[in-house]
Amino acid sequence: PSLRGLVVIDGQAAAGRYEFPILTAEELRARGKELVEADDGVEERYRTGVHRLRGSDLATIVYTSGTTGEPKGVMLTHDNLLANARATREVITLSENDVALSFLPLSHVFERMLAYRALYDSVTVVFAESLSTVARDLGRVRPTLMTGVPRFYEKFVSAIHDAVDKGPAVRKKIFRWAVGVGRAAVRVELAGRRPSTLLRARRAMADRLVFSKIRERAGGRIRYFISGSAPLAPSVAEFFLARGFNILEGYGLTETSPVVTANAIGATRLGTVGRPLPGVEVRIEPDGEIATRGPNVMLGYYRRPDLTAEVLKEGWFYTGDVGQFDEDGYLTITDRKKDMIVTSGGKKIEPQPLENCLKADPLVAEAVVIGENRRFPAVLIVPDFGRLETEAHARRVEWTTHDDLVSHPAVVGRYQEVVERLNQTLGQFERIKKFAVLPSEFTMERNELTPSMKVRRKVVEDRWKEVIERMYA
Missing domain, CATH: 3.30.300.30 (ANL, C-terminal domain)
Structure with a gap:
């Protein structure tokens, strides 16, 4: 009942079907221009209103995906979102020279944080035309950064294997040899050791014959692939690392704005979701449930104080996920309690x-x-x-x-x-x-x-x- 209007970004809405005004983006811009020209004080009033905002004010309501029940409206403040944007800078460095390709829905908090980081660090964001055009758009946009869910990365791997399988026997043999070399080098590096001179030479040859071509298919400029929303199979992560891609896996929830833990460049541990971000505390309850607290934790669920009380206790958010830490503080997610x-x-x-x-x-x-x-x-x-x-x-x-x-x-x-x-x-x-x-x-x-x-x-x-x-x- 409090809806005052809608803005249609692409196309036209059917006239006369609604009780509130519907504008195209072009019409909205024209109205704004008319308002500024007719009222000298409108810009000042806008700035005053912005400065009146407090960090603890509600910034957005993001609905959970509803995998384990009815979606809930998560209330996030400006402080929540800014705290998470700043904390992720300790893991991933971005600048105005970076270009991100976005294809996940902005109703999902994972992709929303990419947008906030882009605003914070002056990163250019290009939106893919659709999920089916991502492969094409990679070549056109030549991004340096991309977020995705594990299923996307699995399809990326499958597409490469399918292309190789359709090729001649010699190409298959070279590809398999290069894969073996890349994996051997990555496993040595992940163990904290330097590959031998011979392995480095073989890797350089594998890169020239195979891996450089794969990177070119992804635009040739990727600095980071970031995976979230679900566990990434270690074999998939190893596939990317072996081919010269940095792929970083993290963990978070809508209720935590979203990032709680993340792997960092040079400190990646496959099969884990990394260590807690700066300022974020994580502990494992006696039953294995992961609990976290920090400036990124939500206000609560919109109009559901009952559900809020179930998950927020003395400042700790109970995630519903089950996990464990290793001796170096890396977190592994094993399952959902409800699953x-x-x-x-x-x-x-x-x-x-x-x-x-x-x-x-x-x-x-x-x-x-x-x-x-x-x-x-x-x-x-x-x-x-x-x-x-x-x-x-x-x-x-x-x-x-x-x-x-x-x-x-x-x-x-x-x-x-x-x-x-x-x-x-x-x-x-x-x-x-x-x-x-x-x-x-x-x-x-x-x-x-x-x-x-x-x-x-x-x-x-x-x-x-x-x-x-x-x-x-």
Whole structure:
């Protein structure tokens, strides 16, 4: 009821459908110009209003993605956002010479912080036309900085492997050799040692033959890839590092503005989300839950004091995530408390580590472990259809539709191998007893994915209910 108007950035809104005015961006600019010309004091009143603001005033309400329930309106202050922008400067240095390519929705606090840092450090931000044009836009924009979620980086890796697989045998052989050299060098460096003279020479050759071309595909100027919103598989991070890209993984939530911890250049530890930012405290509760406090923690949930009281206690925000610190203060996230599966036999299973292991296989795009109040854990697998189709052609598998493809015995057997490989590392009660390969990807249009590409478990389980019931029949 308090809405005074809308501004349409692109295109025109239908006239006469609303009780409030709707302006195009051009019309808004024209009105502003008329107002300034007609009233000499309007600019001064605007500046006075801005200076009247306090850091503790509400700056924005950002809604959570709703992966574990109904989205909540997170109230963030100017102080929250500025504190986080300043603290991230200790990890990532930016300047007016940097150019960021943005494709994540600005309704997501991760991408919003990129925008705030860009304003703070005079960085140019270019918005990709769409998710499907990011690869093209990388070449056109030639960014020095980019944020993304793990699924984006996984697709980046898959696209490179697909391109190599379609090439001649000699190119494949050179690529595999270069990958082996790059990984060997990165592992030595991550261990704090200097690669040998021979390994450095081989790496220089690998860079000239292979890696420099991959970097050129990304515009040739990338200084940082930043990953957040979900765990990044160490194998994916290693892929980027081996090819001369800096990829930094951090951890945060909407409620923390968002960054809590981050890996820094020269101090990266794969499989972790880094150390706490300056001014941010993090502790692990007896049940493994991560709690944090600092100037970045929200005011609370909009009009939900009951939910606020559940997560904010004596200044500490209880994240709902489970994790642990190593001896050097690097944090590892193991799961969400609400995602914890309790079988009908009372056994507790953390699904996220199992899903991440399954997704380490190039043929697995998504995996959702289920088993709440069931006799045993099972898993829904979404294939990387591009790579699966390539492998199916190589194996002379005949198929017409994706339903045919995922039910073919050779394909089922291939995914059985993936599951069995995981099971060999697990205790008896954790082992995946049944699996189903789904014939379609998860999408935002069907509400299976959030705008930041996180899986909505409840939606997935509801949509594929019949498949799940057949596994437990």
